[in-house]
Amino acid sequence: MNKELKHLLQLSIGLFLILILFFNIYYYFRADNFITGSSKASQVITSNRLRAPNINRPSEKWSYPKLTTKDPLELVALKQQNKIIVVNTATHKAIYTINAQINIEPQAKPLHVLKARGQEIYHIVGAKHTTAKNWLGISKGHYIEAPVTGLDGQRVPHRLTKINATKNTILVSKPDAKWLQSIPQSTQLVIKEGK
Amino acid sequence: MLTQLFHGKFFKHLLGSSLILVIVMVAYDLLTFFIPLVKLSFTCGLIFLAVIDIILIVLKLLTIRTNQQFRP
Numbered sequence: 133m134n135k136e137l138k139h140l141l142q143l144s145i146g147l148f149l150i151l152i153l154f155f156n157i158y159y160y161f162r163a164d165n166f167i168t169g170s171s172k173a174s175q176v177i178t179s180n181r182l183r184a185p186n187i188n189r190p191s192e193k194w195s196y197p198k199l200t201t202k203d204p205l206e207l208v209a210l211k212q213q214n215k216i217i218v219v220n221t222a223t224h225k226a227i228y229t230i231n232a233q234i235n236i237e238p239q240a241k242p243l244h245v246l247k248a249r250g251q252e253i254y255h256i257v258g259a260k261h262t263t264a265k266n267w268l269g270i271s272k273g274h275y276i277e278a279p280v281t282g283l284d285g286q287r288v289p290h291r292l293t294k295i296n297a298t299k300n301t302i303l304v305s306k307p308d309a310k311w312l313q314s315i316p317q318s319t320q321l322v323i324k325e326g327k
Numbered sequence: 328m329l330t331q332l333f334h335g336k337f338f339k340h341l342l343g344s345s346l347i348l349v350i351v352m353v354a355y356d357l358l359t360f361f362i363p364l365v366k367l368s369f370t371c372g373l374i375f376l377a378v379i380d381i382i383l384i385v386l387k388l389l390t391i392r393t394n395q396q397f398r399p
Contacts, residue, residue, distance in 0.1 A: 134336075134340065136336070136337070136340050137340040137343055137344060140340050140341060140343075140344040140383060141343075141344045141347055141348075143383060143386070144344045144345070144347075144348045144379050144380075144383060145348065145351060147378075147379045147382060147383075148348060148351060148352070148375065148379060151375055151378070151379070152355065152364070152367075155365060155367075155371075156364055156365050159365045160365075172363075173363035174363070176363040176364070176365060177359075177360075177361075177362075177363045179366075180359045180360060180363075180365075180366045181360060193360075194360075
């Protein structure tokens with residue numbers, strides 16, 4: 133290899149490593165990038181594995197973690213960031229991050245996952261209705277579900293962010309909604325404003 | 328100084344090292360799946376590349392200037 137090219141390569145890779153180091157230090161020190169109650173490293177890993185929001189695909193480019201009834205879990209919904217972080221409160225680690233459209237206002241007290249869950253649900257608004265699949269009941273009349281059709285009777289767009297809001301619901305993708313149905317009853321759901 | 332830079336092979340070598348740096352960045356992004364390092368977005372990667380190239384050009388210009396000053 134040419135001497136100048138070799139030197140340029142060594143310098144550029146060295147500079148890249150220095151920039152990456154400072155970039156990581158800056159990101160980890162910014163408190164508003166993270167939620168409390170789970171390790172920053174686990175939150176970074178789960179957000180690195182996120183794919184673009186799509187109602188037909190899982191949120192992460194990774195397999196779903198297997199849940200047991202013994203796992204103490206907490207769902208933290210960040211409204212502005214359109215994300216739900218699933219936290220194992222025993223190990224204080226984020227185990228999965230879900231792209232979501234959160235149509236519930238931040239609450240003073242946490243909500244709870246109910247025993248009620250099912251395959252199909254309808255939300256009636258006047259003379260029209262929306263349909264959704266794989267729904268999970270949340271306290272105070274809220275739901276986590278995967279939208280199928282909107283108020284116009286048409287199938288919703290693939291992109292989760294372009295779907296019209298359905299009041300008192302959290303909209304997630306179909307695979308995510310199916311996985312969330314395995315969340316144990318009485319799991320806390322905390323809704324925060326996010327950034 | 329600048330004409331000397333343009334006539335030489337510096338920019339060819341800079342392009343070569345930049346391409347290898349892009350491969351290193353892609354490898355880093357793949358590594359972030361397993362290691363809790365912050366992922367580089369496309370825009371961030373471009374900014375990093377531009378900053379590194381500007382630093383390398385400045386260093387090269389300083390080297391040429393130093394060589395010219397010390398030429399007998």
